[in-house]
Amino acid sequence: MTAIDREPDLTTDDFEALARAAERETEGVQLEYIGGRLGVKAVPDGDHNRIFLWLMLLLMPFSPGLILHPGQGLKVATYGKGRARPDGALAPLDAFVGTDEWAPVEPVVMAVEITSRDTDTNKRDRVEKPTAYAQSKIPIYLLIDRDKAEVIVYSEPDGTRYEEARRFAFGRPVPLPAPLNITLDTTPLQDWVD
Template identity: 55%
Template sequence: MTPSTAEHPQMSVEDFEDLARHAPETVTLEFINGKLEVKPVPDGDHVTIFMWLLRQCMQARPDLDLHPEQGLKVGTYRNGRARPDGALGPVGHFAGQGEWADPAGVLMVVEVTSHDSGTDRRDRVEKRDGYAEAGLPVYLLIDRDADAVVVHSAPRDGRYAEITAYAYGATVTLPAPLGITLETEGLKDYSL
């Protein structure tokens, strides 16, 4: 059997969207690199970390909204479908775009790692690469396994040219076009 890749996907994007549309509310589906993915249900610390980030973004940039779980068309030729934990864009940016929005105009996507066996491949590799291929300016990974905030920026040729990791507790200034400064000391409270 041929392994699933972007060149040999498990199904068409249209079939995936139909499947995702009819999935029960307890399941979040994604289509990354030609492969169907089931996104884990977030735990309490995961949600709390997202809310921490939401508050910081809203205080620093009230002209932007951090949308939880907004579906985006990502990857080569926009043939992937991802639901980042957060997508930061101008207020009202996603109005009228439907379930799977074009990533143009999104300034940052955010993932908070889950404690499951697929998080390494999914959040640290496949989604990162899909976000870079889509040209998303900043990918912020809050890595709960490493107690680190990892900033990916400057997408070029399907990869992020700049990747900087900061330990929890550091002051992190997100690069242009954001200019948001995150005080990460509070993340230590949600570390295992």
């Protein structure tokens, strides 16, 4: 993602109003605002949802006190001006109680994205979101890339980018670094890709 040389045409307040209206008026569309760019996120398909449930159930015994919150809107990127809706945000159970639709990122231990079958997934999930989550200092960004049949673990955010990015083919064990320090068995992922 490149830096914006000028102020974006849309303020975050305007974006939030637009996102609320889009959710009321349209079916199957969610909006995000990252790096001064308005993005459309497709509604997940059945395999996408199954992968999310697999990960949620897998993490529960290994991360006591943490839960994978689906679709929680987060204030991301430089100075919290971006708005992203990761597929999952691993955080304490009550982390988002009392927040509005777009919550602060501080309690998030890991952001999770599962690639969608839309044309914007490359730019959004593989380029913009690693930058936005690193700027927000989310400790881990886990990308489950169905198109490439691999899992990418981003870690060690420095406020600009993630210092570490490790790739693992589906079926290989995937170590998640601190603060989780667990290993995921990704064998089932091989059954949920085309």
